[in-house]
Amino acid sequence: MARPPTPEAAAPAEPTAHAGDEAASTPRPPAAPPSHVYPIGSRLNAAGRLEVGGCDVVELAREFGTPAYVYAEEHIRARARAYRDAFALRSDRFDVLYASKAFPHPAANRILSAEGLSCDVASGGELYMALRGGFVPERIYLHGNNKSEAELAYAAEQGVGHIVVDSFDELERLERIAPGQAILLRVTPGIEPATHAYISTGQEDSKFGFGLDELPRAIERCGRIELRGLHAHIGSQVFDLESYAKLAEVLTAMGDFPLLNLGGGLAIAYTSDQQPPSVDDYVETLLAGAPDGVTVLCEPGRSLVGNAGVTLYTVGTVKEIPGVRTYVAVDGGMSDNPRPMLYGARYEAEVADRFGGERLCTVAGKHCESGDILVSDILLDDPRPGDVLVMPATGAYGHAMASNYNALPRPPIVFCRDGDARLVTRRETYEDLALRDLV
Numbered sequence: 001m002a003r004p005p006t007p008e009a010a011a012p013a014e015p016t017a018h019a020g021d022e023a024a025s026t027p028r029p030p031a032a033p034p035s036h037v038y039p040i041g042s043r044l045n046a047a048g049r050l051e052v053g054g055c056d057v058v059e060l061a062r063e064f065g066t067p068a069y070v071y072a073e074e075h076i077r078a079r080a081r082a083y084r085d086a087f088a089l090r091s092d093r094f095d096v097l098y099a100s101k102a103f104p105h106p107a108a109n110r111i112l113s114a115e116g117l118s119c120d121v122a123s124g125g126e127l128y129m130a131l132r133g134g135f136v137p138e139r140i141y142l143h144g145n146n147k148s149e150a151e152l153a154y155a156a157e158q159g160v161g162h163i164v165v166d167s168f169d170e171l172e173r174l175e176r177i178a179p180g181q182a183i184l185l186r187v188t189p190g191i192e193p194a195t196h197a198y199i200s201t202g203q204e205d206s207k208f209g210f211g212l213d214e215l216p217r218a219i220e221r222c223g224r225i226e227l228r229g230l231h232a233h234i235g236s237q238v239f240d241l242e243s244y245a246k247l248a249e250v251l252t253a254m255g256d257f258p259l260l261n262l263g264g265g266l267a268i269a270y271t272s273d274q275q276p277p278s279v280d281d282y283v284e285t286l287l288a289g290a291p292d293g294v295t296v297l298c299e300p301g302r303s304l305v306g307n308a309g310v311t312l313y314t315v316g317t318v319k320e321i322p323g324v325r326t327y328v329a330v331d332g333g334m335s336d337n338p339r340p341m342l343y344g345a346r347y348e349a350e351v352a353d354r355f356g357g358e359r360l361c362t363v364a365g366k367h368c369e370s371g372d373i374l375v376s377d378i379l380l381d382d383p384r385p386g387d388v389l390v391m392p393a394t395g396a397y398g399h400a401m402a403s404n405y406n407a408l409p410r411p412p413i414v415f416c417r418d419g420d421a422r423l424v425t426r427r428e429t430y431e432d433l434a435l436r437d438l439v
Contacts, residue, residue: 035272037348037392039072039308049353050310050390053416057312057352060421061388064412066314067332068427069399073417075308076108079279080115083300086283093294094287097141099264099301100126102396107415107424108305109133118161120264120299124151131158141184141261145208152177164231164261166209171221179224184231184261187215189250191234191243208233215254229259229295236302238265241277241285248289257294262286264299268306270393271348279303302396309395311337311411312352315387316366326361328383333365333372335405337391337398341371349375352388357381363389367406399425407433 042052050057053072060070080096087094097120098112104126109119110133118139121127130140137159144151145166152170155163156178164184165171174181186209209232210218219227230251234243247262267276283298290296313330320326339345349363350356357380365372374391383389402410409428414421 035269037269037272037274037307038310039075039392039395040078041072041074044355047353048355050350050355052310053421054419055416055421057310057390058388060414060416061312061314061352063421064414064423065427066312066388067330067336067411068312069309069336069394069411069413070312070421071108071305071309071395071413071415073111073308073415076111076305077115079300079304079308080112080117082279083283083298083304084116086280087287087296090283090287091296093296095139095295095297097261097264097297097299098304099299100130101400102301103305103309103400104129105399105413105424106133107413109135112304118297120301124148124154127151127155127158127160137161143186147173149173149177156181162228162259165218165225168218168221171218171225175224180226182226182228183222184229184259185210185215185218185222185227187212187230187232187251187254189232189234189247191246191250212250212254219255227257229257229261230254231261231263231297233263233299234265236265237267239267239276241281244282244285245289248286252289252291256291259297260290260294261297261299262290264301264303266300266303268303268393268396270306271346276303306396307393309393309398311391311394311398313389313391315383315385315389317385318383326359327364328361328380328389329364329366330374330389331366332408332411333367333374334369335365335367335403335408336411337374337394338401338403339397340374341369342401347375347391347393349378349380349389349391351381351383352390354381354387357383359383363391367408404428404433409433 039052045051052070083096095118097118099120101122106129109130113134119130119135120141120143121130122143138161140160141162141164142155142160143164147170152174162182162184164186166186188209188211232247232251234247251260266282269276286296286298313332315328316331317329334341359380359382361378361380363375365374412423412427413425415424
């Protein structure tokens with residue numbers, strides 16, 4: 001059988017001079033520094049190119065190809081320390097759990113476990129990745145609204161510290177599979193924050209948790225397992241801290257427990273006009289609403305890794321429809337970032353070596369879907385084929401939700417620190433697409 005060609009990652013073309021430009025080798029002065037949307041420490045160098053973790057992203061694109069996920073390690077560390085420091089200034093009864101569904105990768109898990117965080121997993125697979133990444137099982141919390149018996153047995157075998165129980169069916173399974181297991185009961189608190197309906201989880205009509213009226217019966221039902229506390233999550237990408245104050249009030253009224261897990265969901269900036277609350281203010285709100293003597297847990301995910309990552313693409317075509325729109329098509333799209341299609345998520349983008357611009361464009365992916373649009377109506381600096389395009393704030397739920405739609409191999413993951421870049425996940429090949437096939 002003929003060997004399939006290896007998919008060649010796009011390598012950006014060398015920049016070319018435009019008519020009326022100075023020599024192509026003349027450095028272009030930076031138009032503006034990256035905003036708070038980009039990883040901590042990002043900058044535009046003397047050539048006007050974006051640097052992430054001290055690495056020139058145009059050079060990264062040449063070395064690793066595109067699309068590529070690029071992370072600044074120090075951003076992840078800094079955010080973890082911001083959470084721990086904010087709690088430690090106010091209390092010695094707390095724990096910060098990395099909501100690993102945002103980016104369930106051993107490289108991130110190793111960093112966050114080393115920074116003293118615990119871990120929140122939502123499946124047996126995420127549990128495996130957390131253990132592989134260095135989290136000790138005693139500091140892992142297993143979530144999920146429909147955990148299988150196999151997942152519960154795996155968690156018990158591995159010695160997972162806490163399981164967050166979501167239903168009466170699960171209580172029955174867990175008492176049978178793992179008597180004596182420490183648990184939290186997940187509560188649906190009836191709080192609906194201002195966020196997208198698909199990432200709102202605290203409203204009464206939710207697939208998650210016990211309703212407030214069912215909770216007393218669930219508490220009584222815990223006979224052969226150890227009830228340690230309550231858990232609730234109101235949603236993701238939440239800007240309004242008042243929702244968390246209400247949550248603490250609701251859970252506190254449900255009884256006295258040693259652990260109170262107030263979930264995660266703190267918003268990040270996806271675009272320059274967004275100003276999410278600070279970690280300090282968020283932690284202050286959580287602790288202010290909790291009673292004395294209770295250990296408060298929270299579960300940041302997106303706010304640890306979201307702004308740590310950018311995605312690099314190469315422009316393939318620029319299609320101008322006079323009087324309608326200019327489409328800038330890149331070599332990725334909905335398979336490496338489905339959030340714009342799923343949630344209408346908004347992003348920004350820039351030509352990596354020409355920040356700023358005045359040409360109104362729409363960044364389109366290469367998939368066979370009209371809805372494969374990454375960014376609508378963004379100003380770019382005269383994009384042309386071969387340019388490297390950078391999209392910030394893609395560190396959460398990009399790689400985690402990536403697919404092989406249109407049989408596109410998934411991108412590599414590159415971690416950058418102090419000017420050094422290391423490949424932590426290689427790019428998939430065409431052969432990888434068929435590894436599990438038995439035909």
